[in-house]
Amino acid sequence: MLTDPQTCMTAVRSRDARFDGWFVTGVRTTGIYCRPSCPATPPKARNITFYPSAAAAQASGFRACKRCRPDASPGSPEWNVRADLVARAMRLIADGVVDREGVDGLSRRLGYSTRQVERQVRAELGASPLALARAQRAQTARVLIETTNLPLTQVAHASGFGSIRSFNDTVRAVFAMAPRELRSRTKVLAGGASPTGAAWHHLQLRLPFRRPLEVGNLFGHLVATAVPGVEEWRDGAYRRTMQLPHGPAVIALRPDDGFVAARVWLRDLTDLPVAISRSRWLLDLDADPEAIDAHLATDEVLAPLVAAAPGRRVPRTVDGVEFALRLVIGQQISTRAARTHAARLVEAYGEPIDDPDGGLTATFPDAVAIATAADETLAMPQSRRNTLRALATALAEGRIDVSTSADWARTRQELLALPGIGPWTVEGVAMRALGDPDAFLATDLGVRQAMSALGLPDAGRAQLDTAAPWRPWRAYAVQHLWGSVPHEINQLPEQATHEQTRSAG
Structure with missing residues (x-):
């Protein structure tokens, strides 16, 4: 810090x-x-x-x-570019682990003693894990107070407070106003958190970020690879289902002027902090684009790409297990074919949901369902089928960690040890699930094509030596390389349609 x-x-x-x-x-x-x-x-x-x-x-x-x-400011970019104990702890705290499992649960996940975690977090952040979780609860409470019409007793519960008294005391201490005073100063958004039917709570939020933000590759990539039933692009928003600690959810994320407009449907309101955290992670909203761009622009070949599209982010995932499985499903086939294969699995094994807006049908199947899937639902070569089952089994048994708090080096080693998983899959998981900003897909076809077109070595030691000066931001360099090659992942659907129409004319 x-x-x-x-x-x-x-x-x-x-x-x-x-x-x-x-x-x-x-x-x-x-x-x-x-x-x-x-x-x-x-x-x-x-x-x-x-x-x-x-x-x-x-x-x-x-x-x-x-x-x-x-x-309400964007989170520190520090926690998403480091793999040490404190950074991993901060990612888990943001995901609500302390609220659900306590500091002991946080320590178990990190593989350290509670005393070690407390000492290192306090030394760097000036506060204990409990205090950091309390600050997060206070911010969640403020969001619910100011943007929903939920009764304050439900706000306290949804924010993770154990009692109304602790809720009132914390809000007064942090904001110098009682919860009712906060609400009286704010015009609640229409439709706030009113239940939409018997099953869902609906909230509207704004997710801040550091400018600039290049939305074309960020949302374009998510939409181009969207699995039918789980993800869609509708009315200018990327929508998808999620499985959260207390039940399923649906999010709709729309780029706007200075923020990302988020609509969230939850089965259980206590999942709101997790939904916000995972949405921010998905869109890489806590990145520091000026620092990243300034570093990459020192390379004379990348400089024009950075100048043409400043603020590129790395499109990530809301679920590391889901993404790792989808990456294996998509090995050596087209984006369209990968979507078709994944959609079959969703139809067969996904948990059905009743999307309040009617476009989505299920959450992505968990690792257990994929590990035990019938052969007829895995329409792929036997070798890849074996790889998918081996990975799903390892993930289901907890032998491989692909969460945001994973040890990057260890996860890479464990993935490479599985049959049928090579550097392309490993670096893809590292980049989009683990969040390693230096992950580099050296063998990716799009990366190789882009480097070749730019007159750069596209394979072997020469390629790695060329990319070395881009460290520690090679994952962002990959986004610029992909962006230099014509592909649907580089632009929003409306932009693609406009370009096609203009070309046809």
């Missing part, structure tokens, strides 16, 4: 939004903490304390600024 006083003060004085999420500013004379870009007049340096996290500021008695809302 960034806490160097001189750098932080420079960011505050210039109201630099690029640093939002990297640190917060505690103003001792007011007892308020702000994001670096707060529009208020910057306080004097002697009255400021910089904190590595909102939780640390809250633990020191500061309240969130009502003007710049530091609790």
Whole structure:
């Protein structure tokens, strides 16, 4: 985390939004903490304390600024580009593990003692895992208070609070207002969280991000590879089903001016923080695009690609197990064929849902269902069928971790040990499921074609040597390489239709 006083003060004085999420500013004379870009007049340096996290500021008695809302800034990009213990812990906390399993459960997942996890997290973040989870609960509560018409007792439950008293006390401590005061200041969005029928709760949210954001390859990739029944593009939004800790969900994500508009349908409102976290992960919204682009643009060949499409993100996944299985299904076949094969499995083994908007039919089958699937539903060569079953069995038994908190090196080794899984599959999982920003699909056909067209070596040691200066952002370089080759993954469906129409004319 960034806490160097001189750098932080420079960011505050210039109201630099690029640093939002990297640190917060505690103003001792007011007892308020702000994001670096707060529009208020910057306080004097002697009255400021910089904190590595909102939780640390809250633990020191500061309240969130009502003007710049530091609790609602994009998350720190630090946690999505590192594979150490603290970064893995932060990804799990964001996914709600502490709320569901406690700090002991967090430690078990990380493979360390509770004392080690507590010590390292506190040393870097200035707050304990419990305090960080509490800060996340407070932000979830604020979202529900201000954007839904849920009764406050249900807001407390959905936010993960164990009692109404702790909910009220936390909201007052963090925002200097009681929950009812927060709601009275805000016009609730129409349709907020009213149940849509007997089964679903519907919420409308805004997901912030750091600009710029290139939406063409991000949403285009997700739509081009969408599995019928599980994913679709409808009315300018990418929609898909998810399986969350307490039940299924449906999300609809639409790029907008300065944010991503999200509509969420949940069976259980306590899954809201997880749905938000996984949606942000899917769209790589916590990335720092200016830092990534600046590094890649130092390469004279990549520089024009970066200038033409700044802010490319890595399209990820909401479920590492699902993505790993889909990647094996799609080995050595076209995108269209991979979608067809996956759709058959969804129809046969997916959990049916009643999509409130009517376009989706099921969640993707879990690893157990794929491991035991009948031969007739696995229309693929026997060798790939064996690979798919071996992977599904390993995932179902927990022998391979493809979650956002996995050890990247260990997962790579374990995947490579399975028959039929090579570097292309391993790096694909590393890039889109594990979130390794340096994952590089050297053998991918699109990457090789793009490098060749740019006059770069496209195979062997020469290719890897050429890509070495792109580290640690080779996964983002891959997005630029893919973007230089004509393919439907590079643009939104409306854009593709427009281009086809214009060409035909």
